[in-house]
Amino acid sequence: DAGVTQSPTHLIKTRGQHVTLRCSPISGHKSVSWYQQVLGQGPQFIFQYYEKEERGRGNFPDRFSARQFPNYSSELNVNALLLGDSALYLCASSLLSEAFFGQGTRLTVV
Amino acid sequence: GESVGLHLPTLSVQEGDNSIINCAYSNSASDYFIWYKQESGKGPQFIIDIRSNMDKRQGQRVTVLLNKTVKHLSLQIAATQPGDSAVYFCAETQGRAAGNKLTFGGGTRVLVKP
DSSP, rough: OOEEEESSSSEOOOOOOOOOEEEEOTTTOOOEEEOOOOTSSSSSSEEEEEETTEEEOSSSHHHHHHOOOSSSSSSEEEOOOOOGOEEEEEEEEESSSSSEEEEEEEEEOO | OOOSSSOOEEEEETTTOEEEEEOOOTTOOOOOOOOEEEESSSSSSSEEEETTSEEEOOSSEEEEEEETOOOEEEEEESOOOOOOOOEEEEEOSSOOOOOOOOEOOOOOOEEEEE
């Protein structure tokens, strides 16, 4: 069984650029959430999508956006990248209350 | 893989001993609590959960204790093994809906000494 898959695994971007991160949930899971994990800290909630609708948003600027597609996969977009956006971006999919995380995308902004 | 917990509190434990990891949560309205294990270069992995109507739940080699009075959660690992070396996070949320926002604690690094 495939778990949550994220792409790319690593990414290096320059300040001011934009980035798109992708997530495929576990088959049958309709909820996808995105988290940012800065080195040395716990993950911080960014967005939750359920059935293609945004159901929750964390305390992140409007530079962060996301969407969910009919096949329940999801994209996280970040515009005008800042050095502080360097982090591990995690996607989690859920069928019920338990969340299953992918391995994350390591984004480095230089 | 790159470490996820360079500056986290660290618990060093001898292989075979029991480990206890503590967590204080902040939201009195939280009613579902989860422990995650995160190894270097990987995403968090579910270990065990507990709902607020319980004060103890046991799994395979792990036990979670919940004290709602003082908003405290603990994870006990029996007979700690080298494969248990990782960073452990507690998380809290409200409600049972799929994908509800998880609020994570700061994490504890566990180092198992052979």
